[in-house]
Amino acid sequence: MNELAQQIVSGLATGSIYASMALALVLIYRSMGVINFAQGEMAMFSTYLAWQFAQQGMPLWIAFPLTIAIAFAGAVALERVVVRPVERAAPLTVVILCLGLLITFNGLAGWIWGYTVRTFPSPFPTTPLHIGSAAFSSQDLGIIAVSLLSLGAISLFFGKTKLGLAMRAAALYPESSRVLGVRVGWMLALGWGMAAAVGALSGLMVAPVVLLEPNMMQGILVYAFAAAVLGGIDSPVGAVVGGLALGVGLNLIGAYVPVIGTDLQLTTAFGIIIVILLFRPAGLFGRRTMRRV
Amino acid sequence: MHVRNRPLAATLAACFALSLGVGAFAPAAADEPGITPTEILLGGLHPYSGPASAYGAIGKGILAYFAYVNDKGGVNGRKITYKDLDDAYSPPQAVQLTKQLVEQDKVFAMFDTLGTPSNLAIRQYLNDNGVPQLYVATGASTWGSDGAKYPWTIGWQPDYQSEAIVYARYLLKEAPNAKIGVLMQNDDYGEDYLTGLKTGLGSKSGNIVKVATYEVTDASVASQVASLKAAGADTFFVFATPKFSIQALVAAAQQSWHPRTFFNSVSASATILGAATKAGGEDATKGLITTQYLKDPSEPSWADDAGMKQYREILAKYAPGADPNNGFFAYGVSIAFTMVDTLKRAGKNPTRKAVMDIANHLHETDNFLVLPGIVVETTPKDRFPIDQQRLARYDGTHFVPFGEIYAGRGRGR
Missing domain, CATH: 3.40.50.2300 (Response regulator)
Known part of the structure; x- marks a missing residue:
């Protein structure tokens, strides 16, 4: 019973890591229709910035918001300067560009900060939290809370604000939006900025757990991608549900199905995802795209 | 000469x-x-x-x-x-x-x-x-x-096998009925360590109550650590590269699991344990055991x-x-x-x-x-140049060597 609770909470925590990255992927997908493969590396780079600020003696409650702001501004600038020229090109061009950004950020971080594994200051206490006879890491509970909060904020933004509405319109009907006075180009840049901010937040949350190094996000990005596809690539709620389901599912399969064990949990989990997608190609929460002929 | x-x-x-x-x-x-x-x-x-x-x-x-x-x-x-x-x-x-x-x-x-x-x-x-x-x-x-x-x-x-054999020999003397949980990387490197551990334990291989593996792409090994704890292990073998071994130590501490820990030499550097101590507190690292064969330059006694x-x-x-x-x-x-x-x-x-x-x-x-x-x-039959090792215990800041010199594989095999 104890172990079950432990496995579920730790699964929810790793699931939240996947979920928050998946959320960032979904944000870009919604505005541009492509996956930004550099999302993880951008988050890693932001996390290094925060680490650098903390090294210089800046308190975390200033360093974290500052980092998120820089990530937002940096990504807006990146979209304006680098992505804009290929915005209307074939999706493949954008994908290749993103892969280029991935390699650039990874190399840059290695060059500036080296490849040594570093610990990252945690905003949460390191002492375990005892509930009944099980011990949970406060870090895990913190990560779960933060990713649920950011999902809530994003849903509110898209559902209740004018700007959010404009962004959705710009993504879905760029031409009509332009006619109505929405600055479509800037909406895309804003999408990049928000995705980077969410990514940076997720980097800051996971770095104390997965430790800070230039390759910290690469494995996570693969799971995040799977989570996003499982939940429906254009649905923020789907991204979070997909991430949590993946995290908990992997843990439970690994711990309780002895035949599969930790050796095959990954294969099995992805097998299940494929089966789900066979029946629901748009993912659990995705909108089915229909084309009228 | x-x-x-x-x-x-x-x-x-x-x-x-x-x-x-x-x-x-x-x-x-x-x-x-x-x-x-x-x-x-x-x-x-x-x-x-x-x-x-x-x-x-x-x-x-x-x-x-x-x-x-x-x-x-x-x-x-x-x-x-x-x-x-x-x-x-x-x-x-x-x-x-x-x-x-x-x-x-x-x-x-x-x-x-x-x-x-x-x-x-x-x-x-x-x-x-x-x-x-x-x-x-x-x-x-x-x-x-x-x-x-x-x-x-x-x-x-x-070699990794020989190192694991040394741990097994020590453990058999120290706690012959230990319940062993192993965390290992799911590849040849982890496999080498596990083979060595089983060789060293010999007829006591049954003491291994659970082996949990991780992939290098995994985000965290907290789940594996929870399984080992739940299996009732009181002895923890960490056969993992630096990043995952830090995670393992921190996860154990956060789950309030305090087993006897053996820590592969691959990750046993003062820097890495310093990082683990910072992230997981003193309980996460103190007393863990590794092997040494070289003088550790960061160790003041040298x-x-x-x-x-x-x-x-x-x-x-x-x-x-x-x-x-x-x-x-x-x-x-x-x-x-x-x-x-x-x-x-x-x-x-x-x-x-x-x-x-x-x-x-x-x-x-x-x-x-x-x-x-x-x-x-x-010798032409024994092509392992360094086979002898000593155990060392982490005291919170340094590795302190203790005990005899062990020959992992033994000579002339």
């Missing part, structure tokens, strides 16, 4: 060279690549860039020691040139650079190429071409155990040791800017010592064959960075 031990092959090769009329003043065997009257050319590969670039310090330690030896007159009148290239820990690059070193630069031998994947990638090529692949910097057991198939390849450091002083002087002079407390530099200097020792014993006319023969008959008692009492030793 080297004259007495000089193998027959080297002597014969020398006579052969002389009889060909190469000339009494040109001591080189005519056809031996990489050997000139004044120079011995060795090739090496280390990751100076990329994710494993921390190991580059080993290459720098080697270069410092060779520079020191060259300043003292070199080896039997020849200076050592070490052409050390950056393979970025990438096997395809290792293959290409090795071919360049062998075919274009015509090195005499490859020495201290680093990393199991890179060395596996170049082993067949070097053996096909009869080029020595000496003292590879990896702990896989295959370098020692597959000598029949790959006679031109040999390792140096204790400060007055003659070998340690010599090491610090060499680094200060030939690798200025290097942090002597970084154990990788010490590893480089120590392994370079064995290489120089081997070349010395190969005599005035070293041949590839002779050098391999010496590598199979090592008996080195004076390596100044190896722990006192440990002998760097091989």
Whole structure:
């Protein structure tokens, strides 16, 4: 019973890591229709910035918001300067560009900060939290809370604000939006900025757990991608549900199905995802795209 | 001493060279690549860039020691040139650079190429071409155990199996009925450790209550740690690379699990445990046990040791800017010592064959960075140069060696 609770909470925590990255992927997908493969590396780079600020003696409650702001501004600038020229090109061009950004950020971080594994200051206490006879890491509970909060904020933004509405319109009907006075180009840049901010937040949350190094996000990005596809690539709620389901599912399969064990949990989990997608190609929460002929 | 031990092959090769009329003043065997009257050319590969670039310090330690030896007159009148290239820990690059070193630069031998994947990638090529692949910097057991198939390849450091055997021997004495939980990387490296642990435990292998594996792409090993705890283990074996071993220690502490912990030497550096202590608190690391075979330069008790002083002087002079407390530099200097020792014993006319023969008959008692009492030793049947190790316990800031010297595989097997 104890172990079950432990496995579920730790699964929810790793699931939240996947979920928050998946959320960032979904944000870009919604505005541009492509996956930004550099999302993880951008988050890693932001996390290094925060680490650098903390090294210089800046308190975390200033360093974290500052980092998120820089990530937002940096990504807006990146979209304006680098992505804009290929915005209307074939999706493949954008994908290749993103892969280029991935390699650039990874190399840059290695060059500036080296490849040594570093610990990252945690905003949460390191002492375990005892509930009944099980011990949970406060870090895990913190990560779960933060990713649920950011999902809530994003849903509110898209559902209740004018700007959010404009962004959705710009993504879905760029031409009509332009006619109505929405600055479509800037909406895309804003999408990049928000995705980077969410990514940076997720980097800051996971770095104390997965430790800070230039390759910290690469494995996570693969799971995040799977989570996003499982939940429906254009649905923020789907991204979070997909991430949590993946995290908990992997843990439970690994711990309780002895035949599969930790050796095959990954294969099995992805097998299940494929089966789900066979029946629901748009993912659990995705909108089915229909084309009228 | 080297004259007495000089193998027959080297002597014969020398006579052969002389009889060909190469000339009494040109001591080189005519056809031996990489050997000139004044120079011995060795090739090496280390990751100076990329994710494993921390190991580059080993290459720098080697270069410092060779520079020191060259300043003292070199080896039997020849200076050592070490052409050390950056393979970025990438096997395809290792293959290409090795071919360049062998075919274009015509090195005499490859020495201290680093990393199991890179060395596996170049082993067949070097053996096909009869080029020595000496003292590879990896702990896989295959370098020692597959000598029949790959006679031109040999390792140096204790292999992972032997290390795990040492833990098992100690544990059998200390807690014969321990309930063992193992966390291991799901590949050859983890498998090597697990095999060693089972070998060492022998009939007590049933003490292993659970083995949990992780993939290098996993985000966290917290779930694996929870399973081991739930299986009732009171003894925790961590066979993991630095990142995951830090995670494992922190996860155990956060789940309030405080087992007896054995921590593979791959990750047991003061820096890494410092990081784990910072992230997980003192409880996460204190008392864990690892093995040592080299003197740890960051350990203050060695400060007055003659070998340690010599090491610090060499680094200060030939690798200025290097942090002597970084154990990788010490590893480089120590392994370079064995290489120089081997070349010395190969005599005035070293041949590839002779050098391999010496590598199979090592008996080195004076390596100044190896722990006192440990002998760097091989026989054609036992091709594991360093097999003896001591246990060391982490006291919160340092590793404190304790207990006897163990022979992992034992000699003459």
